[in-house]
Amino acid sequence: MRTIFDYRKRNGTGGILPELDVPAKKTTDLIPQDLIRQDKPRIPNLSEPEVVRHYTALSKLNYGVDDGLYPLGSCTMKYNPKVNEDVAHLPGFASIHPAVDPELAQGSLSVVHKMSRLLCGITGMADVTLQPAAGAHGEITGMFLLKRYFEARGETQRTRILLPDSAHGTNPASAATAGFSVTEIRSGADGLVDLNALSGELDETVAGVMLTVPNTLGIFEENIMKITAMVHATGGLCYFDGANLNAFLGHARPGDMGADVFHFNLHKTMSAPHGGGGPGSGPVAVSEALVPFLPVPRVRLDRGRYYLDWEKGQSIGSMHSFYGNFGVFLKAYTYILTLGDEGLYEAGENAVLNANYLQERLKKTYRLPYDRLCKHEFVLTGKGIADGISTLDIAKRLIDYGFHPPTIYFPLIVHEALMIEPTETESRETLDRFAEALEKIASEAQENPDLLHNAPHTAPVRRLDQTRAARNPILTYPFGD
Amino acid sequence: MRYIPNTDADREQMLSAIGRFSMEELFSDIPQLVKDRFQPLGISSKSELEVRTKLASLTQKNAAASALSFLGGGIYDHYIPSVVQHITSRSEFYTAYTPYQPELSQGTLTAMFEFQTLICELTGMEVANSSMYDGATALAEAAMMAARVTGNRKIAVSLALFAHYRRVLDTYCWASGIEIVDIPTVDYRCDFSHVPSDVGGVIVQSPNAFGVIEDLADVKEAIGNALMIVAVNPVSLSILTPPGEFGADIVTSEGQPFGLPPSFGGPLLGLFATRKAYLRQMPGRLVGQTVDADGKVGYTMAAQTREQHIRRQKATSNICTNAQLCALTATVYLASLGGDGLRDLAMLNLEKAHYMAQQLSDLPGCSLLCDAPFFNEFVLRVPVDPKRIRDGLRVEEILVDDPAQMEALGVTEALRFAVTEKRSKEELDRTVDLVGRML
Numbered sequence: 001m002r003t004i005f006d007y008r009k010r011n012g013t014g015g016i017l018p019e020l021d022v023p024a025k026k027t028t029d030l031i032p033q034d035l036i037r038q039d040k041p042r043i044p045n046l047s048e049p050e051v052v053r054h055y056t057a058l059s060k061l062n063y064g065v066d067d068g069l070y071p072l073g074s075c076t077m078k079y080n081p082k083v084n085e086d087v088a089h090l091p092g093f094a095s096i097h098p099a100v101d102p103e104l105a106q107g108s109l110s111v112v113h114k115m116s117r118l119l120c121g122i123t124g125m126a127d128v129t130l131q132p133a134a135g136a137h138g139e140i141t142g143m144f145l146l147k148r149y150f151e152a153r154g155e156t157q158r159t160r161i162l163l164p165d166s167a168h169g170t171n172p173a174s175a176a177t178a179g180f181s182v183t184e185i186r187s188g189a190d191g192l193v194d195l196n197a198l199s200g201e202l203d204e205t206v207a208g209v210m211l212t213v214p215n216t217l218g219i220f221e222e223n224i225m226k227i228t229a230m231v232h233a234t235g236g237l238c239y240f241d242g243a244n245l246n247a248f249l250g251h252a253r254p255g256d257m258g259a260d261v262f263h264f265n266l267h268k269t270m271s272a273p274h275g276g277g278g279p280g281s282g283p284v285a286v287s288e289a290l291v292p293f294l295p296v297p298r299v300r301l302d303r304g305r306y307y308l309d310w311e312k313g314q315s316i317g318s319m320h321s322f323y324g325n326f327g328v329f330l331k332a333y334t335y336i337l338t339l340g341d342e343g344l345y346e347a348g349e350n351a352v353l354n355a356n357y358l359q360e361r362l363k364k365t366y367r368l369p370y371d372r373l374c375k376h377e378f379v380l381t382g383k384g385i386a387d388g389i390s391t392l393d394i395a396k397r398l399i400d401y402g403f404h405p406p407t408i409y410f411p412l413i414v415h416e417a418l419m420i421e422p423t424e425t426e427s428r429e430t431l432d433r434f435a436e437a438l439e440k441i442a443s444e445a446q447e448n449p450d451l452l453h454n455a456p457h458t459a460p461v462r463r464l465d466q467t468r469a470a471r472n473p474i475l476t477y478p479f480g481d
Numbered sequence: 482m483r484y485i486p487n488t489d490a491d492r493e494q495m496l497s498a499i500g501r502f503s504m505e506e507l508f509s510d511i512p513q514l515v516k517d518r519f520q521p522l523g524i525s526s527k528s529e530l531e532v533r534t535k536l537a538s539l540t541q542k543n544a545a546a547s548a549l550s551f552l553g554g555g556i557y558d559h560y561i562p563s564v565v566q567h568i569t570s571r572s573e574f575y576t577a578y579t580p581y582q583p584e585l586s587q588g589t590l591t592a593m594f595e596f597q598t599l600i601c602e603l604t605g606m607e608v609a610n611s612s613m614y615d616g617a618t619a620l621a622e623a624a625m626m627a628a629r630v631t632g633n634r635k636i637a638v639s640l641a642l643f644a645h646y647r648r649v650l651d652t653y654c655w656a657s658g659i660e661i662v663d664i665p666t667v668d669y670r671c672d673f674s675h676v677p678s679d680v681g682g683v684i685v686q687s688p689n690a691f692g693v694i695e696d697l698a699d700v701k702e703a704i705g706n707a708l709m710i711v712a713v714n715p716v717s718l719s720i721l722t723p724p725g726e727f728g729a730d731i732v733t734s735e736g737q738p739f740g741l742p743p744s745f746g747g748p749l750l751g752l753f754a755t756r757k758a759y760l761r762q763m764p765g766r767l768v769g770q771t772v773d774a775d776g777k778v779g780y781t782m783a784a785q786t787r788e789q790h791i792r793r794q795k796a797t798s799n800i801c802t803n804a805q806l807c808a809l810t811a812t813v814y815l816a817s818l819g820g821d822g823l824r825d826l827a828m829l830n831l832e833k834a835h836y837m838a839q840q841l842s843d844l845p846g847c848s849l850l851c852d853a854p855f856f857n858e859f860v861l862r863v864p865v866d867p868k869r870i871r872d873g874l875r876v877e878e879i880l881v882d883d884p885a886q887m888e889a890l891g892v893t894e895a896l897r898f899a900v901t902e903k904r905s906k907e908e909l910d911r912t913v914d915l916v917g918r919m920l
Contacts, residue, residue, distance in 0.1 A: 017902055024832060027828070034722070041603050046816060054816070059574050065572075080575070118522060143656075172789070320617065321746060341524060353487075405582055
C-alpha cells in the first residue's frame, strides 16, 4: 500500500489558507528562538487531486456495511441511515463550541436533554449520562459509579466484581481500571449463568455482577430476575452490558429486570456508524440509587430553558471533556425519532428472526454447541468441519465469497467460535446467500482444503502475517534517510 | 419500516423454516413479568422529511451558530478544507468497523499507519497510538500509564491545566487510586522547583490554560525518574519545538483542531504518543506494517497482547477502539495542508493572535496578563467587569470565553481570547474597537 510519505514531495501548492492580512512580524519577535522548531516535520506537500485519489484508493481497499453483510457478532453492524449523517453535519449543530453560553446553544442542549429522556424510557431506568464516548468508556463509567456508591455507603470492603464467562471481553479490564478484582462465574451446560456458582461467590465483598444480556452466546438469561434478586439480596449491584440491546429492543427493558447500571452502544443498537472503530457513544443509564453519582455537568430544564448544572455533590466528576460525543448521539436521536415505538419493536423482532433463521439453517452444516432459541446472534464452531481446518481458514475463505467474516474465536467458552449477528437490516436473500457460501466452504474444506488455507484469494492483500507485526512492530513509516 | 428489507411474506416463510408459529414465540425466553412491565416511549414513527425538518428547526435555537468566535480552551474554530469531509463521507470508511479482518481493512489500516507517523513527526516522539476518545481521557490514560511504568501512584499536575482536562484527570485518578499533587505557577508558568521528588509522573500543559508556552527545557532533569507528560496544542507543533526534543516521555493532545468541527464538544480526538521503550505499557490501538503471504507490504493491528480482549483484567487499558473516523479526518486534513501548509497555518494563528493582543493591550487600562510567549490564545486584563465586556460582545454576535474560566484559575478581571486563521483583520479590528467602547 502506498502511503502519503511515498510521494516525497518537497514543494506545496498551498492556496487553502489566505495570505496574512495583519502586519507581518519576525517570528523571533513573537516567540523566543529556543522555543522555535528547528527541523521540519516530514509531511509531504501534495496537490489536491493527489490527496483525493490517494484516499479514494484507500477507501476501495475497505469493506463497510454499505458494501454488504457484516455479521460481526456482538457488534450489531446494521445499516447506517444517510439522513443521520446529514443531520449531524448541519452547520447549526456542527459549528457550536462546547464552552459557549448555554443561552446560545439551546438547540443542542435540548438534544442532550431529550435524548437522555428517550434513553431512560428505552431502559426503564431513572436517569442517563451521555458523556461516555464508547461502550468501553460506558463500562468504566459504570464501574466508577459502583465504586462511588459503595464509598458513600461506607462499604469499601466491596472490592470484587463477578463476571460470567459468557460476558463481553472488555468487562474484566473495565472492572480492573476502577480497582476492582474480577471473579469469573462459569456457565452451565445450557449456556446460562450457573446459579449455584453465582450464589457461592456472593457475599459482602462483592460490589456487583457484570452481566451481558443476552449473553455472548446470544442466549437470553432466563433466570435474570432470580440473578438480580440474588445480587441485590446480598447488597450488590447489577451491571448490564448493553452491547446486545438489539436483541430485545422494543420488547423489554433492563430496568424491569433489575439492572442498576446499563450502558448503551449507540453505534451498534441505534445505527450510528462504527467509523472504522469509533467514534462511538456509550451512554449509561442508572437506577434511582445511583442518580446522585452521575457525571457532571448535567443538562437540566428549568421553565423552558436548558442549562448546565455543575454542582458536583456526590458525583464521580467528569468522564469526558464536555458532554460526550454529541455528533454521534445526534445520529442516534435522529434514528429513534425516525423509528418511533413501532420501528424499535420491528427492529428487535427482525434482528431475532434473522438470527434464528440463519442459525436453523447453518446448524445443519456447522456444530451449534448451544442449540436453543437465540436472540440477535448465535455461536457456531468451526471444529469438526474437516481435519486441519481452523475457524480462521473458514473466515478468510468467506472473504472470497464477498462477505465480511463473523466475529471469530470469541466467546472463549466455544472453541473455534464463529459468532454471527446478521441484524435486522439484511434481507432473507442475503442471509440465504451467506448460508450458501458457508455451506460451500464446508464442502471445500473436505475436497480442497488448500483453498481455505490460502484464502483469501480475491482481497486486496493475501493473508497477512500478524505474528511478524507483533514480534517486530513497525509502527511508523520507515523514512530511511 | 424502511430500514428493514424483509416483507411480511418473507417473515412468514422464515418463521415456518424455523418451526415457529408466531413472532412472540421468538421472545418466549424473556420472563413474562418483564414483558408485562414494558412501557413504550409513546412516540410514533416519522418520515425522513418530518425528522429532518424538526432537527433543522432545532439549529435555529443555536444562536451561537452565526456568531464570530474567539472561543478556545482546547477546542478551536479552524478552517476545514472541503476535501476533508468529502473523503471521510466515503462509506467504505465510515460504515466499517475495527479492522479485525485486515485483508478487508487495508484502507483504514494504511490511513492509521499514516496517522501514527504524522503524530510522531509533529510531537517528536517515537510511537503514537491510532487515537483515543479525547484530549482529556488521553491525558488521564497517560497518568495511569506513568503509574504503571514507575510503580508509583502519585502524580504532580500543573495548576495551569484546562479545567476540563483536570476534571477528567481527577475522576480517573480517584478511581484508579492515584494521588494528585498540584504544581503551582509563578508568573503564569509552571514552577517545577515545586515538584516533589517522590512522584511517578509530572503533567504539564503547553501552551497552558493562560495561553502561555511553558519552558520545558529543564523539566526532564528537574523531575528525576518521573515520567514527563506534556499536553500540547497540536497546531502549534509545526512552529514550536516539539516536546520530544525536551525529553518528554508521553505527549497527549486534543486533536480537534485537525479538521474536526467543534460539534458541541464531541466527537473529539485524543492524541497519544510516547517512547518506544514504553510500547508494551502504552494504551490504545496500534497499527503495524507487515507482509502478506506473497510478501507484499500490508498493515494490521499490532502489539495486541497489551489489549483488553487478550490481556483481560491485566490489559494496559480497557479501551477497545480508537476515534478512528476522527483520526482519519485528521490524517486527511494534515495531508491536505501538507508540511508547508501546516506551517502557514501555525504562522497565521501566531501572527493574528499577537496582532490582536497588541491592539487590545493598547486600549486604556488594558494589558496582557503577562509578557510570557504565547501561541494563538492569550489573556487580557481589563479595568472593568469582564462579564460586561463578554455580554456586550455577545450582543454584537461575538463570542469570548466565560470570565469564570479564568476566575477558577485565580485570575479576576480578565478575558481569554483565541484567534485562529479564520479571523480577518477587519473582524479583529472591529472586536478591538467594540471592547474599547465598553471600557
